[in-house]
Amino acid sequence: MKISVIIAAYNSETTIGRTLESIFRQSRPADEIIVVDDGSTDRTAEIIRGFDGVKYLFQQNQGPAAARNNGVKSACGEFISFLDSDDYWETDHLKNTESMLSENPGLNWASTGYRRILFNGKARNVRLKSRFFIPGNRVDYFIATPHLHFLSVISTTVRRDLFLSVGGFAERFSRGEDLSLWLRLALQEPVLGYRPEPTAVYVTSPRSLTSGKGNLAALAYRIVEDWETVNKSPAEIREKAWPVVRPWVSGVLVKSIRNNDRDTMIKISEIFSARLSICQKAALRLCLSRKMA
Numbered sequence: 001m002k003i004s005v006i007i008a009a010y011n012s013e014t015t016i017g018r019t020l021e022s023i024f025r026q027s028r029p030a031d032e033i034i035v036v037d038d039g040s041t042d043r044t045a046e047i048i049r050g051f052d053g054v055k056y057l058f059q060q061n062q063g064p065a066a067a068r069n070n071g072v073k074s075a076c077g078e079f080i081s082f083l084d085s086d087d088y089w090e091t092d093h094l095k096n097t098e099s100m101l102s103e104n105p106g107l108n109w110a111s112t113g114y115r116r117i118l119f120n121g122k123a124r125n126v127r128l129k130s131r132f133f134i135p136g137n138r139v140d141y142f143i144a145t146p147h148l149h150f151l152s153v154i155s156t157t158v159r160r161d162l163f164l165s166v167g168g169f170a171e172r173f174s175r176g177e178d179l180s181l182w183l184r185l186a187l188q189e190p191v192l193g194y195r196p197e198p199t200a201v202y203v204t205s206p207r208s209l210t211s212g213k214g215n216l217a218a219l220a221y222r223i224v225e226d227w228e229t230v231n232k233s234p235a236e237i238r239e240k241a242w243p244v245v246r247p248w249v250s251g252v253l254v255k256s257i258r259n260n261d262r263d264t265m266i267k268i269s270e271i272f273s274a275r276l277s278i279c280q281k282a283a284l285r286l287c288l289s290r291k292m293a
């Protein structure tokens with residue numbers, strides 16, 4: 001089994017060294033390390049080139065989704081693991097990942113628990129409880145996700161062919177591109193490998209690649225497009241997927257009402273009218289009627 005590691009980097013001169021060192025310290029070495037520089041203007045490139053055995057790619061600034069996708073296209077590994085340039089792995093991350101995939105040859109993606117370092121320096125472990133586990137270190141995405149968004153880009157490994165077949169990260173969206181990918185992967189392969197030990201570390205900071213807020217309309221369009229993909233699936237899958245999508249819809253709906261964003265309210269109403277609650281429909285009617293007045 002060959003595992004390629006893809007790192008998306010942007011102006012990461014203060015953190016990229018730690019990220020790369022965590023890869024070189026893995027008890028199970030990476031077979032390939034690719035850093036995609038998303039148009040950095042600081043010393044990021046210089047620091048990367050100081051590490052032997054790292055493939056460096058440069059692109060004009062297009063965002064982390066495009067950087068990761070371009071890295072995957074250049075990768076040679078059977079499986080792809082992702083890491084961002086301000087985050088890092090504990091020593092056994094790749095070892096644990098390979099163990100899950102080797103023990104379950106039919107699995108095409110896997111993830112681990114992860115540790116989130118908050119702005120105040122405190123740490124919080126994000127991991128599923130054992131009641132969601134299927135024998136063999138596996139979980140069903142549609143059963144587990146409504147209870148906890150347990151996946152992170154930096155803790156997840158995907159078979160390269162599966163990643164490419166579902167279209168990779170959604171580059172046209174400035175927010176939620178990872179949630180969109182998980183849903184599309186799960187529509188193809190709902191069961192993934194999972195170990196709760198937090199061997200990936202996500203560092204929350206203003207410079208985090210994944211902390212961009214994006215705009216409400218873009219997020220709404222992403223949710224609508226995801227649901228259109230779900231609607232192409234059998235009815236059983238649609239019903240399993242709705243509890244995953246519902247919190248996204250509710251969140252966007254609340255924000256659109258607060259911001260008096262008429263276009264977003266109309267789009268949510270048109271696409272999800274049959275699934276909105278009575279209270280949500282009433283709130284939409286009231287807000288839209290006030291806008292028209």
